[in-house]
Amino acid sequence: MELHVRYEGDDDPEKCTARRLARFDEVTLHDSARATPRGVVLDPHAEQALSPADAAGGEPAGEAPDPGRLVALDCSWETAEREAFRLDGPHRALPFLVAANPVNYGTPFQLNTAEAFAGALCILGRRERAEALLSHFSWGHTFLELNEEPLRRYADCADSSAVVAVQGEYLAAVEE
Numbered sequence: 001m002e003l004h005v006r007y008e009g010d011d012d013p014e015k016c017t018a019r020r021l022a023r024f025d026e027v028t029l030h031d032s033a034r035a036t037p038r039g040v041v042l043d044p045h046a047e048q049a050l051s052p053a054d055a056a057g058g059e060p061a062g063e064a065p066d067p068g069r070l071v072a073l074d075c076s077w078e079t080a081e082r083e084a085f086r087l088d089g090p091h092r093a094l095p096f097l098v099a100a101n102p103v104n105y106g107t108p109f110q111l112n113t114a115e116a117f118a119g120a121l122c123i124l125g126r127r128e129r130a131e132a133l134l135s136h137f138s139w140g141h142t143f144l145e146l147n148e149e150p151l152r153r154y155a156d157c158a159d160s161s162a163v164v165a166v167q168g169e170y171l172a173a174v175e176e
């Protein structure tokens, strides 16, 4: 599965996970929306949750980009408003997952780009690729440990509704 990043460049370049992943040839950076290829866009504002049904790249059967693409927007959370995600392809939000990176440790939903790709890859059944991505970060294994159970359960879901139902259990537990 190809991993693409619309790189905004408004965050600290020293801490930017997308830049680090690009240095290891794990992702391709693009400096405009036009230059960014169509794929499943990881968008926290999206109406629909990512599910294993998106494994074909979010395209109708027979029209999937081979081998499928995931796209993230790497920007600061201050500028990550709905309008910033004008990128081509079906938009999907990641379900309840907790950040493990030192900047946002323990915060649900607010993942960095490496965590977002890794979470998506696990849900889409590509756990080994997720582990490879996270191996470039000292905190990487912690993301998989913290989210072990939800990631396994989301990956067993048939579709987005089932993912949302599982997510509901974690949200209820947090609110207790």
Ligand SMILES: C[S@@+](CC[C@H](N)C(=O)[O-])C[C@H]1O[C@@H](n2cnc3c(N)ncnc32)[C@H](O)[C@@H]1O
Residues within 6 Å of the ligand: 011, 015, 016, 017, 018, 042, 043, 044, 045, 071, 072, 073, 074, 075, 076, 077, 080, 092, 093, 094, 095, 109, 110, 111, 112, 113, 114, 116
């Ligand atoms: C806002 S940027 C912050 C990147 C950070 N500067 C870094 O160094 O990784 C994180 C990106 O990961 C993806 N992402 C993070 N959390 C997400 C969620 N809950 N649902 C969907 N995508 C998410 C989005 O593409 C989002 O724009």
